[in-house]
Amino acid sequence: MNKYFSSTGRSTALIIVIALVIALTLAFSLAACALNGTDKVADGTTFADQTSQMSNTAAELDASDTGDISEEPAGESTSSASQATEPATTVSPVDPVTTPTATTAPAPSPTTTSTPTSAAPVDASGSLPITNWTLTEQGTILWYTPAPAQIAYNAVRTVSVTIPEGYTLVEICKILEKKGIQTFYHTFSAALNGDYPSYGFTDASKTAPNRRYALEGYLFPDTYEFHVGEKPYNIFAKILSNTNAVLSNYQPHPGMTMDQVVTLASLIEEEAFTGETRGNVSSVLHNRLSIGQRLELDKSIHYVEWYIKPLIQSTSTSEINAYNSYYNTYKCPALPAGPISNPGRLAIEAAISPAQTNYYYFVTDAAGNYYYASTWEEHLENLKTAGLA
Template structure:
């Protein structure tokens, strides 16, 4: 077939573009259409989930909306939803539904929904949701304390524990005298009073066993219970730590010689029990000294039937390892301490000095009182 020649003008004209190819039958197939739609939706869903995770992670990690430090109490048994509501109400994580949703899902994402602990928590301003979660998981709750002085009776200890405003519940088991270890105990809000008492008993039992194992030989005490009894007397006789071994040595020497201990605090405990020091009963009368009293070591031989308080670690260690002296007596020296003596004659001289100090103090107090009344009258 021949080729028709083109004129110069026709040769300069572009060739017309070919038309689009006819649509494939497969594209028009309903299955293909549905597949394409599913893939598109899946892509959009993945993008949406990714965006949500990114937004949630950013919100979970960034500083929170809390504008000032705040303390929040998480009750036991609240559950994740209850904890989330409590934190939102306190504005620790924000009070919007989105913030609650982010915190709830964030805790679940880290698989901590069953690890959150109850307690009283102090959150700083700007705390993030991640930091809140970690505090709750680690139980970094606010701690409180109660301090029990050495030598306090069980009645005094129970009164202090009952009065503590953070502890809860009642004391259901009254411990024996001498069964508690005086020291400072820390706890979180919601701790029971009985729980604190149990901790004191456990601490005393453990420490007493250790001290008993370290005691020196040939002590005139046969059981750990007798060590506590003598330590409770030492505790009441002196508040000076450096004197406790020497006071213990005096009582050990007396027991070795079959002498009576003659300790004034035992008289008070025998008359008034654990409430002996709830009131000022520093002066012992002659009638009290002569009254029938199972604890009166002026009347009974050897140790009283039980402790007269809860001795601390230092007093128990002093009894387990007392000073090696020949001292048999001691009396106050007017400075808060005591002066010791090996013989009764030395002791009597020391007593006379102490009586003179007492007389001078009373005279000085009377003079101050008289001068005070004179100033008021003028």
């Protein structure tokens, strides 16, 4: 017996070597087949042949130039011919004249080739193309799954998103979809369902009577960095953390809660655009509130008609129209049920520290000039000057 190996040991080692040689040979053979385009499955057809019999819903694919993020599709089609993918439905940005409408954008079908092992290709927009998908086999059923390069790329890729002053929750959700961060449906649903961190101001907003959107007013305008496919909870967590840091620097106006300040600031944000006009408009609103006079601002009507009514999933006309009495400042006795936009620092500061005037009315002309009045008679004259009467 050899002092290092017995005959049994040599036999075992030989078997292992032979097995490794067979495995390597098989691997090289399969690789050669793939390179030569002979990617046959068990029944003799090619992957492409079987895949041509499957339809794939584009809305379920996790990367597109329109920013759709969704889950992996599963299942097979019974069709015997190649079918076009179903179009992905997205909500168009809100037009400040008409109500939001749904638009349908066709989505390209994924290819049936494997993703290259090199760096993931990037198109002109900076996004991975929809064709970057890997075809896998499980039994007799084929599935499309996101290519590893796609998953890894999205995990590290960040996109800068700027929320402008005065944007609404609805508009912010649309921005996030347009930038490819997350779909409108998922972010908007999370906002409605309370899928976000709890702060004192969010808790107070949730319990405010007749308020439609608890997050409205508290998505502080700023520039943020998000990952592609970021979960709605994490998106709102980042924004609300910033909001909390900003609001902690302020004390509310005497006799008001911070929630009332934010609501008033949202009105100022929509009605005034310079430092002087913000202070004067804030003064008008504070003066009217102090004597129990309705605020009567047109922007509150627009908010109900553009950002609440079109998005209420209800067939009850009375339920939908109820928001007129909650938010329309021609009807509600004081402040609306909640903010009508997300105000910036200057609007918040104007709400806390208004100019000291005896104005109770203001009007603007087509050129953007502001006219203020202390009495109704003066206001009527201003309407004539502004070309509105």
